[in-house]
Amino acid sequence: MILNKLEMYNFRQYIGHQSIEFSSDSEKNVTVLIGVNTSGKTTIVRAFEWCFYGKNAFDDTVLLNSEVRNNMNRGDVQETWVSITFVHDEKVYTIKRSFKYVCSERYSEGDKLIVNLNKKPEENLSLEYLQSDGQTKTPIDRANITESMDRVLPKDLSDYFFFGGERISSIADRTDLSKAVRGLMRLDVLENASNHLKTVVKGFEGDIDTTGDSNAQRAKDGLETYTKRKAEYEQELANYDKQVQYWLGKEKEYDAQLAKSNIEQVKKAKQDRDRAQKALEAEVQRLSQVKAEMVRAFNTRPYAFFGLPAIKASLEMLEVAKEKAGEVKESVPAMEQDAVDYLINRGYCICGTRLDPGTIPYMKVMEERRVLPPEHVGDAVRQYKDKAEGYLAGTEDFKDKIEDKYKEYRATKRRIVQIQNEIEEQSKFIIDDTDAKEIENKRRDAHTKYIEAKSDYDGCSRKLGECESNIKNCESAIAKYAKNSAKNQRTALLITYSQKVYEWLLETYRGKEEIVRDELQRRVNDNFAKMYHGERSIVIDDKYRVRYSDIITEESDGLKAVKSFAFIASLVSMAKDKILDEDDMKLGQFYPLVMDAPFSNVDEIHIDNICRILPNTANQVVMAVMQKDWEYASVNLDKYVGKSYRIEKDRDANGKEIETATHIM
């Protein structure tokens, strides 16, 4: 969506007809509205919200201009409206929302004039677009307007495009940004599709008729049980996750309080402990890595682990037997005594020589018969030896490799215990101070609760994994049965198709989600580094929350705002760059950024930095700013400004500002 024009008529303090045209020039994509406090900057953002979505965020919900209202007599009708013209998918749209107010009573109370309006003003909403001839206007049916607007710019996500200075600080701190990120990047399409398809596959599986086959019936019952159990575990896991996050947050909060201590001993101990904590995290990570490497080394030849001692022992025994009994005479491979008996019975060899008892050929053949199986095991022994020696080849360093990994695992565990003791020691220094002692005790308590919650979370996660694997086993048992049963062939075919599509959706979603996560982290860090003058790196967690990778200290509102700017700018730029688009999958979108007093919590250096980034990230930027902020912002932003307006209050005959009448100049 690209905004063309905003028109207002008697809307709040904007008296009469007011119009703002927005710059859509790609080189000069910024429109700036400069005004003093209370001039009506916030009203501009709210005009968008009301017109697009019917959202009325004013304390006094009457939208009609006060001056117009005060001049109404009983029965008088006055209208207020907002109209927005925008371009979406190469079509020009105009949306207009109006309220018609009727004066229900007018009286005076002392010096005060009271004008009451009907509680529910008549509302009109229209949305139309221009046909490609540029002349014909096609209206969209009233019943479909909300849906159509949501298609252009979803209401749920409008917070990220129309916002005020106070609201921006909280954006990057929201508890779960996944919905917004998925929505803006249109990953929700893939996510919803895979969720729906998962149920469809289950439905087809439920259609399989298992009567008459006890194994298939058992698998079907098992599938039902495990599916129910899985849902319970998922719920439990979500609860444990909340607890983990809560106690982790608490621990960090107390940590931040300790960081503010003025006592040198506490300060130093806190710093040392933070360092140790970082080292501990690295070692814990190393531990799980070494464990994985050990398992991998084991999995290269797992049979060797169990069979190697027995194979070695049997080969040694054979060697001893050979020494005692002498070399085993070599026999014709793959031949048994039965074959010789057959030749003797028929009376001649395969070469045609007669095999009469007592003759030399007969004796030679009988001599060969004596070393053949089953009576003689020489050939079987040789085959066993060949195979056993084959098994042993390449396993020379198998044990050493696992042993090395195990030693490393033990050493890492020892280091973890050492660091944990060190952290404990530092805590003692902290609790020497009375004030810090109380905070430290709370921190320790929070840490213990965090560890407990984490352990519950991990336990539940394991159970969930087991449950998922049981579900898979049941599903494959049912599918195997269905494929081999004539009565279920139609259903089996439907399952195969839907399962294939489901797997494709999951794979595509996961792949694209990973791209979004990596790209978002890269862009947020990049933007944050350009906006913030200190050195900090940012990580995006599993819920897309923006976190500092270093130890958390208390954050100022200004820093929060910079963090949120970096987040929004990155997100909007990713949508704009259409990073997920493929031939048949068009997911990228254009979004404008409409901001009211965006710099109210930000100092001049940061204003300067933010202004360098914003015009290059969004397709279009509209901002209502205070004069003093504009002085800093204009240094970098001026060259991107395509349109500029002043919001000014009207003045009475004495030159005094009129609160209820504002004009855009």
Next chain:
Amino acid sequence: MDQNLDEKKLDKIKLRILEMETDNIVKKESNPAMEDKIRKMIISEVEKR
């Protein structure tokens, strides 16, 4: 069974699901309604001659 799958039908189902879900971002039909629609669409595409 897999070798009996018709790749064209498979691609058609994928495309149809994406269209239906993109549409539903604004239509916001309930999960059971969407699941039923997708189920019917798959049956119809698979059994199409």
